[in-house]
Amino acid sequence: MYRYDQIDRALVTQRVEQFRDQTRRYLAGQLSEDEFRHLRLRNGLYQQRHAPMLRISVPYGLLESVQLRKMAHIVRKYDKGYGHFTTRQNIQLNWPKLEQVPDLLGELAEVQLHGIQACGNDTRNITADYLAGVAADEHIDPRPYCELLRQFIALHPEFYWLPRKFKFAFTGATVDRAASRTNDTAVHLVRRADGAIGYRFFVGGGLGRQPLLAQEMNPFVPESDLLRYATAVLRTFNRFGRRDNIHKARIKIVLREWGIERFRAAIEEEYAKIKASVEGEELLLLPEDIERMRGHFPAPAYRPAAEVGADVAAIAAGDAGFAAWVKRNVRPHKVPGYRVVFVSLKAPDHVAGDCTAEQFEALADICDAYSFGEIRSTYDQNLVLADVAERDLYEVWRRLDAFKLATPNIGLVTDIVSCPGLDFCGLANAGSIGVAQDIYRRFDTLDAQYEIGAIRITISGCMNGCGHHSVGHIGILGVDKHGEEWYQVTLGGSPSNDAAIGERIGRALARDEIADGVERLIHAYLELRCDEDETFIECYRRVGMAPFKERLYLNESEAAAA
Amino acid sequence: MTVTILSRGELVDDDWTLIEDGHTQIGSAGGKVIVTLARWRSEREALLAAHAAVGVLVPNTADIEVVFAEISDRALIALQFPAFIDGRALSQAVVLRKRLGFTGELRAVGDVIQDLVFWLGRCGFDSIVPRKDQNLEACRAALREFTVAYQAAADEHTPVWIRRRGQVAA
Numbered sequence: 173m174y175r176y177d178q179i180d181r182a183l184v185t186q187r188v189e190q191f192r193d194q195t196r197r198y199l200a201g202q203l204s205e206d207e208f209r210h211l212r213l214r215n216g217l218y219q220q221r222h223a224p225m226l227r228i229s230v231p232y233g234l235l236e237s238v239q240l241r242k243m244a245h246i247v248r249k250y251d252k253g254y255g256h257f258t259t260r261q262n263i264q265l266n267w268p269k270l271e272q273v274p275d276l277l278g279e280l281a282e283v284q285l286h287g288i289q290a291c292g293n294d295t296r297n298i299t300a301d302y303l304a305g306v307a308a309d310e311h312i313d314p315r316p317y318c319e320l321l322r323q324f325i326a327l328h329p330e331f332y333w334l335p336r337k338f339k340f341a342f343t344g345a346t347v348d349r350a351a352s353r354t355n356d357t358a359v360h361l362v363r364r365a366d367g368a369i370g371y372r373f374f375v376g377g378g379l380g381r382q383p384l385l386a387q388e389m390n391p392f393v394p395e396s397d398l399l400r401y402a403t404a405v406l407r408t409f410n411r412f413g414r415r416d417n418i419h420k421a422r423i424k425i426v427l428r429e430w431g432i433e434r435f436r437a438a439i440e441e442e443y444a445k446i447k448a449s450v451e452g453e454e455l456l457l458l459p460e461d462i463e464r465m466r467g468h469f470p471a472p473a474y475r476p477a478a479e480v481g482a483d484v485a486a487i488a489a490g491d492a493g494f495a496a497w498v499k500r501n502v503r504p505h506k507v508p509g510y511r512v513v514f515v516s517l518k519a520p521d522h523v524a525g526d527c528t529a530e531q532f533e534a535l536a537d538i539c540d541a542y543s544f545g546e547i548r549s550t551y552d553q554n555l556v557l558a559d560v561a562e563r564d565l566y567e568v569w570r571r572l573d574a575f576k577l578a579t580p581n582i583g584l585v586t587d588i589v590s591c592p593g594l595d596f597c598g599l600a601n602a603g604s605i606g607v608a609q610d611i612y613r614r615f616d617t618l619d620a621q622y623e624i625g626a627i628r629i630t631i632s633g634c635m636n637g638c639g640h641h642s643v644g645h646i647g648i649l650g651v652d653k654h655g656e657e658w659y660q661v662t663l664g665g666s667p668s669n670d671a672a673i674g675e676r677i678g679r680a681l682a683r684d685e686i687a688d689g690v691e692r693l694i695h696a697y698l699e700l701r702c703d704e705d706e707t708f709i710e711c712y713r714r715v716g717m718a719p720f721k722e723r724l725y726l727n728e729s730e731a732a733a734a
Numbered sequence: 735m736t737v738t739i740l741s742r743g744e745l746v747d748d749d750w751t752l753i754e755d756g757h758t759q760i761g762s763a764g765g766k767v768i769v770t771l772a773r774w775r776s777e778r779e780a781l782l783a784a785h786a787a788v789g790v791l792v793p794n795t796a797d798i799e800v801v802f803a804e805i806s807d808r809a810l811i812a813l814q815f816p817a818f819i820d821g822r823a824l825s826q827a828v829v830l831r832k833r834l835g836f837t838g839e840l841r842a843v844g845d846v847i848q849d850l851v852f853w854l855g856r857c858g859f860d861s862i863v864p865r866k867d868q869n870l871e872a873c874r875a876a877l878r879e880f881t882v883a884y885q886a887a888a889d890e891h892t893p894v895w896i897r898r899r900g901q902v903a904a
Contacts, residue, residue, distance in 0.1 A: 177898075179882050179884075179894055179897070182880075182881060182882045183880065183882050183883075183884070186879065186880045186881065186882070187880075190879050190880075194849065202869075203849075207818070207847060207849070210818075210819050211849055293819065320895065323884040323885075323894055323895075324884060324885050326884055327880070327883065327884065328884075328885055328887075329824065329852075329853040329856035329857050329883075329885075329887045330821070330824045330825055330828050330857055330887060331821070331824075332821065332824075332853050333818070333819050333820065333821030333824065333850075333853070334821060399885075407825050410821055410822060410824070410825045411822060411825055415820060415822075445833065449832060449833045450832055450833075451828075451832045451833065451886075454886045454893055454896070455886075455893075457895060458899070460899060461895045461898075461899065464898060464901070
């Protein structure tokens with residue numbers, strides 16, 4: 173885990189004081205509502221339906237126990253006793269009081285947390301593979317590169333007032349677990365045949381209105397040029413991103429309006445100019461810079477498999493609850509004797525991604541005792557204990573289960589991704605939480621979930637798409653029609669290596685139809701699949717939209733035929 | 735009517751006069767004036783003959799690398815902030831300073847509020863004209879809102895990855 177030095181500490185502390193003064197001036201009437209809005213957004217503070225929402229950045233999804241304990245304290249002192257993990261691996265608070273936010277940020281700064289650039293038209297928190305460093309399919313650990321770029325974009329003076337938000341995601345593995353191409357820029361760490369490390373850069377992705385996947389700009393930018401290429405992309409965006417229409421201001425619109433050839437040429441030309449100038453010398457990373465940063469992310473002190481390994485299957489044979497959890501929530505680890513444990517934040521009757529003060533504390537204790545003091549947040553609003561010894565699995569399960577953190581549903585139909593929706597969010601047009609819970613109840617039995625298998629249901633309460641509806645196998649988008657909540661359904665989206673934007677199936681469904689509708693789609697899949705191994709998304713890609721559409725709107729086609 | 739501005743970190747009376755397009759009167763004879771790029775292009779000789787110094791105001795949509803050939807000898811270049819959230823001129827400024835080597839006065843005009851000043855200073859603006867309602871002392875102090883920075887821009891800060899060379903990871 174990256175440790176702050178005096179430079180990082182000074183920067184975060186001075187940032188708190190800067191925001192304290194801005195809040196004071198706003199409350200004294202010296203800053204207009206609109207001026208303050210842009211300043212508070214750059215500190216993670218959003219105006220929500222009931223209260224301000226504070227988004228806390230979790231750099232590339234990595235947290236340690238001291239931060240979890242601080243979060244427990246924060247949500248008790250400044251909020252209603254819980255926080256919420258988002259699809260960008262961040263934590264949101266729903267009920268802080270504006271006047272208290274500077275103090276809250278001051279407390280966060282004590283444990284290397286902040287809301288810097290968590291919202292607003294700037295470079296946002298970087299997301300990454302939540303299995304970085306432990307995945308068997310990883311070629312290069314992305315975390316050192318994430319931290320180098322995190323520092324580079326934090327309070328970057330030239331790119332602090334961009335046309336719109338700008339998101340980076342990193343992965344260094346074969347499987348894309350970072351939904352990377354849904355970001356403005358995806359950076360894939362690659363190793364060339366000659367052994368040289370570099371970056372495959374994709375630019376121009378984004379969800380929300382007109383969802384698009386990032387397109388390849390450069391297949392191999394040398395390792396030394398991370399900051400040079402990032403500067404070229406950001407400068408191109410700052411210069412040419414549209415500022416006349418907020419809905420057309422993301423970099424994906426520049427790509428769409430220019431076409432990929434012109435867009436790529438502009439970025440490559442800027443990159444060439446940077447390399448040839450004094451600026452390029454400063455931006456060049458030396459091998460020692462990367463090596464030093466790599467030193468911040470050492471492998472944990474793993475014990476020999478003979479010492480920490482266990483016959484997990486044998487233990488599971490005696491306990492059906494444990495067995496179910498191992499089957500769904502435990503994954504292989506690249507080091508023998510260890511496993512990756514998923515912590516489900518999708519318990520029945522709990523809001524997806526929510527985490528109470530007691531759960532924060534329990535997780536801090538568990539990761540201290542059993543996973544080297546660290547935990548990761550995932551893109552699916554769950555958590556990961558990345559380094560659990562096999563001999564500890566049963567105890568970890570028992571302790572997670574005591575805090576409702578062991579629902580064995582990772583990747584299944586009840587592992588629903590959802591934004592806060594109309595219940596909290598000032599932007600939302602429709603509720604998300606209630607819809608997620610209705611769908612959840614339809615498939616509550618484990619047998620039903622296992623029968624259905626791997627599926628990704630995602631729900632957003634508005635076009636902005638925080639619930640990533642565009643890349644759900646079944647995506648649900650809440651819309652407002654004359655004051656009523658309606659839901660548009662898309663099929664076939666995916667955020668992973670087979671990334672795709674879902675296609676709209678047909679007319680929107682009313683609030684009281686949506687859970688029925690999803691159930692009909694699932695039953696359609698169970699009928700249509702060629703065998704139990706064919707997943708929902710594979711089946712959809714084979715048979716296409718028509719048979720699903722037919723079954724979803726069954727009564728209507730009958731009515732039309734009559 | 736003198737205007738107080740921030741120049742190289744100090745509050746001073748401005749001795750330049752900004753002449754908008756459409757105004758036929760172009761400042762007192764012999765004075766220092768700033769004119770738009772369009773006027774500079776059409777009236778260059780007359781302006782040089784009539785004034786002690788002529789600076790040029792460049793729109794924030796202009797390609798500064800293309801325009802620079804016409805204005806590289808100017809003592810002052812002014813860049814525009816139509817709204818403080820519009821950061822296009824920050825990229826123009828960095829390119830002027832670091833790529834094109836402009837060493838003259840670089841001025842920020844427009845919707846310049848106290849909370850933009852720090853970023854202006856880092857991007858190479860040494861001449862800042864705050865919006866009329868701004869607290870000038872606070873603007874001056876804002877130049878030093880942070881004593882540290884992660885990255886180089888067009889000021890004295892050395893990037894952290896260079897500062898940390900020679901140290902071992904904590």
